[in-house]
Amino acid sequence: xxxxxxxxCPLPITQHKTIVLGHGSGGRLTAQLVRDLFxxxxxxxxxxxxDDQAVVEVGAERIAxxxxxxxxxxxxxxxxxxxxxAVNGTVNDLAMSGARxxxxxxxxxxxxxxxxxxxxxxxxxxxxxxxEAGVAIVTGDTKVVNRGSADKLFITTAGVGLVANGIxxxxxxxxxxxxxxxxxxxxxxxxxxxxxREGLEFEGAILSDTAPLNALVEAMLIAGEVRALRDPTxxxxxxxxxxxxxxxxxxxxxxxxxxxVREDVKAACExxxxxxxxxxxxxxxxxxxxxxxxxxxxxxxxxxxxxxxARVIGRVVADHPGMVLLKTEIGGSRIIDLxxxxxxxxxx
Amino acid sequence: xxxxxxxxCPLPITQHKTIVLGHGSGGRLTAQLVRDLFxxxxxxxxxxxxDDQAVVEVGAERIAxxxxxxxxxxxxxxxxxxxxxAVNGTVNDLAMSGARxxxxxxxxxxxxxxxxxxxxxxxxxxxxxxxEAGVAIVTGDTKVVNRGSADKLFITTAGVGLVANGIxxxxxxxxxxxxxxxxxxxxxxxxxxxxxREGLEFEGAILSDTAPLNALVEAMLIAGEVRALRDPTxxxxxxxxxxxxxxxxxxxxxxxxxxxVREDVKAACExxxxxxxxxxxxxxxxxxxxxxxxxxxxxxxxxxxxxxxARVIGRVVADHPGMVLLKTEIGGSRIIDLxxxxxxxxxx
Numbered sequence: 001x002x003x004x005x006x007x008x009c010p011l012p013i014t015q016h017k018t019i020v021l022g023h024g025s026g027g028r029l030t031a032q033l034v035r036d037l038f039x040x041x042x043x044x045x046x047x048x049x050x051d052d053q054a055v056v057e058v059g060a061e062r063i064a065x066x067x068x069x070x071x072x073x074x075x076x077x078x079x080x081x082x083x084x085x086a087v088n089g090t091v092n093d094l095a096m097s098g099a100r101x102x103x104x105x106x107x108x109x110x111x112x113x114x115x116x117x118x119x120x121x122x123x124x125x126x127x128x129x130x131x132e133a134g135v136a137i138v139t140g141d142t143k144v145v146n147r148g149s150a151d152k153l154f155i156t157t158a159g160v161g162l163v164a165n166g167i168x169x170x171x172x173x174x175x176x177x178x179x180x181x182x183x184x185x186x187x188x189x190x191x192x193x194x195x196x197r198e199g200l201e202f203e204g205a206i207l208s209d210t211a212p213l214n215a216l217v218e219a220m221l222i223a224g225e226v227r228a229l230r231d232p233t234x235x236x237x238x239x240x241x242x243x244x245x246x247x248x249x250x251x252x253x254x255x256x257x258x259x260x261v262r263e264d265v266k267a268a269c270e271x272x273x274x275x276x277x278x279x280x281x282x283x284x285x286x287x288x289x290x291x292x293x294x295x296x297x298x299x300x301x302x303x304x305x306x307x308x309x310a311r312v313i314g315r316v317v318a319d320h321p322g323m324v325l326l327k328t329e330i331g332g333s334r335i336i337d338l339x340x341x342x343x344x345x346x347x348x
Numbered sequence: 349x350x351x352x353x354x355x356x357c358p359l360p361i362t363q364h365k366t367i368v369l370g371h372g373s374g375g376r377l378t379a380q381l382v383r384d385l386f387x388x389x390x391x392x393x394x395x396x397x398x399d400d401q402a403v404v405e406v407g408a409e410r411i412a413x414x415x416x417x418x419x420x421x422x423x424x425x426x427x428x429x430x431x432x433x434a435v436n437g438t439v440n441d442l443a444m445s446g447a448r449x450x451x452x453x454x455x456x457x458x459x460x461x462x463x464x465x466x467x468x469x470x471x472x473x474x475x476x477x478x479x480e481a482g483v484a485i486v487t488g489d490t491k492v493v494n495r496g497s498a499d500k501l502f503i504t505t506a507g508v509g510l511v512a513n514g515i516x517x518x519x520x521x522x523x524x525x526x527x528x529x530x531x532x533x534x535x536x537x538x539x540x541x542x543x544x545r546e547g548l549e550f551e552g553a554i555l556s557d558t559a560p561l562n563a564l565v566e567a568m569l570i571a572g573e574v575r576a577l578r579d580p581t582x583x584x585x586x587x588x589x590x591x592x593x594x595x596x597x598x599x600x601x602x603x604x605x606x607x608x609v610r611e612d613v614k615a616a617c618e619x620x621x622x623x624x625x626x627x628x629x630x631x632x633x634x635x636x637x638x639x640x641x642x643x644x645x646x647x648x649x650x651x652x653x654x655x656x657x658a659r660v661i662g663r664v665v666a667d668h669p670g671m672v673l674l675k676t677e678i679g680g681s682r683i684i685d686l687x688x689x690x691x692x693x694x695x696x
Contacts, residue, residue: 063510065504069455069456105506124389127390138402144367158415158504
């Protein structure tokens, strides 16, 4: 399931009688929904791992399967659009299992009245993104609903990838001593979409970072021992770290000063009262690499276009399992926890 | 792509400036959209076959990949609900390639305000359908959109299946002489949903036929030579036959009196001015079996719960390639052609 995990959710799902926006946040309410509703209904070993993708055996091969729906508004924003997001998002979810992404499906739910020209731009963008990532969109579906029953266009992509022999990357695999590496600045995507939507003055200055990360991951896997990977989309880096800590039953300590945030993103977050740690990214990853190979992994990342700003931001520790501590500039530390509510609805 | 093909669409897509309901009909406008927009953008050999699923090589295995979005309204109807439909629809699309369905993904787009109890019923129903079909739902996604931006709940399922060695089933493979077999009565699903939606008096009497067809297909493949399979969902049996005739460049002749339609479905269709040939099914298939093995295939079908009413309804012929002729009761014949417009919007 996407950016969810089932731990540390004290309240039962029945606190709500209806779905609220927070259930789609990727935060605490989403985790509740998964724990109390989807997991009990669909329970199986692959789902239970709560990676962003399932790795399953099909005949003689291990394949990764993943899906995401995209409901971002507006459809077009600086640096990308819903189509590019849909392709890169699924490519990245596959890559985060160490799989080589191969084939995608794409299902379109369109609102009556959607301008054909917009649909054409989106499909063209998907085709370009697929070409860049080296995947083929091999099957699809189109549905149209009457005006007012959807908001323009929703796209759901699913993808399959091949997991090579010997590869074992999972959010369950982080170990004390592992080095935490982030591939670049955080919060760009969320702020780009938010600024466009709200017509804020920094609109256009901040570009979405949407990008395919499979080539980056391939280089990392060759360079060293990468144990856990996550692309911190909805919910942001903070949520991904919490998920890895919980899934691996380890603690994580992050150096706040080391986390790269663009100055304009930082300023935008301050204006809106948001923490960049919980703002969505669409072209970044966080990795847990073994201590002995971390430098090699980092160097390999920096040689790749989507990893050139990669930095070490912290450590996996044996203390406080399941908990993420942020060491702040002034020498203190605070616990990073999942947000309860939807910070930025419909960001992806 | 689902129930679309790119032939015999005289008008270019640019006749419309925006998406209309007919673009989701599975008929002529959907075919135009695929031919003029999706195919040029995403072009690749697997997509070009225009089966309801792609069969691709992943490592040493051939796997089938498919996806469908479900936007049916109402969410619950006699004989099923959106969840059962979403699981069976994807299972069946996989089965129609001769694949053994194995793993499904499920992505939920929920409208703020959706009663949690309804979501629970739907997921429970999906779990039961998955268990019946012998597949596991191994990964998923949840998105929430604000009130008014979607109609309660849309579900997109994708699935992977394994295609055994030697299996080659495709809508491109029908050959003159093949026998056309339908697995049971047609039009049940469409009329069940329509009646519920409109509060018509035969509501409740007609049940959706939604069912997993993978066990039926497995029995058929063991019994004889099955060349082409299609589950006539949106667009109905008529559309599926047109698609097979076009994809295989053969003619098809159907005996109108042989096509099984329940009396109440026939009556409902007459009331609404609809042709059961173009009304959706969700638990039926149409097969082209080699002449020599057709009887064995038919007998195997009749031994299975979802094939007990299987009947021969016609022949694949060398004449009039791409064209489907319906021989009527009074000895005449008429050409079956794709409907231009959406007969029953949001039927699946």
